Amino acid sequence: MKLFEHEAKDIFRAFKMPTPPGGVARTPKEANARAKEVGKPVVVKAMVLAGKRGKAGGVKFADSPEEAEKCADEILKMRINDLPVEAVLVEEKLNIEQEIYAGITIDRNERKYVVIGSASGGMSIEELAEESPEKIIKMHVDPTLGFQPYEARQMAISMGFRGKQINQLGSFFLTLWNIVETYDVELTEINPLILTKDGRFFAADARLNIDDNSLYRHKDIIEKLKREPVEQNERERLATENDMAYVELEGDIACICNGAGLTMATLDAVSLYGGKASTFLDLGGGADAKRVEKGIEIALMYPKVKAILVNIMAGITRCDEVAKGIVAARDDGDITAPMVIRMVGTNEEKGQEILNKAGIPFLQTMEDAASKVVELVKEVG
């Protein structure tokens, strides 16, 4: 689950981390009020779960509450990365001496959390890694001991800070670690973390992603947010409810398969034969007839879909159940696009017999099926 900047900052503040004075606004009028409370020039930022919002025009500066209201009006009308902007954050415009990067993520290779800092913040950590990798300081967290205060201070020292700034900046890293530990965070970033001209540090931005698999033990956060953990359209929501993995793409062929690796390989095969997939739909293991029918129904709700490719390698799944699901979907009149079926594995003969009786053709290999469905789409036009 990705948190909006203002939600992440609420958590930061609860852990006593300094953030710039300000607040969230859902209307231009509210933005005016927030700017008045701040009483100084402000920055008005679009609250969207998308990177590069600055480049998209989602960050504006205002010298007066009236100007802040106008900025908010413009930003709230925007769509950034095809997402509507439903709120803005109005905060004091800081007097910047230096922009710093601070973050914690998971090193998949080491299988450890890694604390990352750089005295040159502002740009993305990836851009920084390309431009000046020597400026990135990393420390892996001991999986049994956790991240220690002396390590947090060492981060600041290695980044070039001295005197009382060692403790001041170090405490940001330590606080980030406490938040990571408390809320099963898989990625958090403060970029930029700002050092002001008068020598104070503030978390000017905030990114916080919580491990979806851990949400069951963080109901308190979800309740406080008063929103769904993940923004989903109706089809995505239905797929999640039915415990299916579902991703929408730009093409026109819906791939319904069992298993994530096989589904990915099926999308790739479609592309290899000159087609483009619209849908990644992984039914999961052991899908029964109802589930298969539901999967087809969800896939067909996506307007881009012109044809369906069902590719099943049955292990725990049974081909007869898959066949029953396909026949049921057809008999209910659900299937509004041409469909190509390939299924092999457990109870293959039984499944094929069911399809034969229903007059539904099927193929033996995934390559034949992929090339066939691409052909069909070309015919449909």
Place this chain on the structure above:
Amino acid sequence: MAILVDKDTRVVVQGITGTQGEYHTISMLKYGTKIVAGTSPGKAGEEVNGVPVYDSVSEAKKAEDVNASIIFVPAPFAGDAALEAIAADLNPVVVITEHVPVKDEIRVIHAAKAKGITIIGPNTPGIITPGARQKVGIMPGHVFSHGNVGLMSRSGTLTYEIAAGMTNAGIGISTALGLGGDPCVGLTTIEAVRLFKRDKDTKALVLVGEIGGDAEERAAAYIKKEYDLPVVGFIAGRTAPAGKRMGHAGAIISGSTGTAAAKIKALSDAGVAVADKPSDVARLLKKAM
């Protein structure tokens, strides 16, 4: 010979009384796996298909001399179950469960590492050695035939697809193992290659990877330097968009890392024959061997 599981493997099923645990216990027994005990706290004395149930792993070990574990308990409790198996010195510990929180995975992996125990998974179909009729996992045993090719993969059904293709082409498998679809897994791709290298009966490798992370790139670097036998690869997710999780928690391109293109290039540079389609794997193996 094979790796990790053989005829002396004596398995305890943790979570044997659950639907999944029971279903796969029966399937593993049918295949020939020595499932000698199960655990389910509070259910000691019960039996599942003739397998005695114990309250804890240490009780099961005392009574049945188990030396390996397979875990089916639900995600919120899977980390605890794995720590229990590690405490009892079982090796390997196969974690089938999907959706285990990554914080728990990290704790388990390092607890195992400290004791030299191999964790397979989480989110894995498990491990199978056809020659010893040992399957500690959920894969359909019949698609795997005995032979001398080691197979490792980050996915389930795609592995069955490739294994079935190999079987049809008359190519058998020494051991096949699912490494798991999560970002953090116990046994890594490079460690699996290392294990296969030490196995005298494995004469070639198949490496099935997917987008996300850089495990394949690291394995490629190792293969280039240390592994002289033929290796065939396949990478799923060539057409996957960046920033979307493709079914597996670990299958995500973040920024510019984890792309299929980078993995294919690294493998090709290491002399690995990379297949365009799953069905090409068997053909490339024949050519390489």
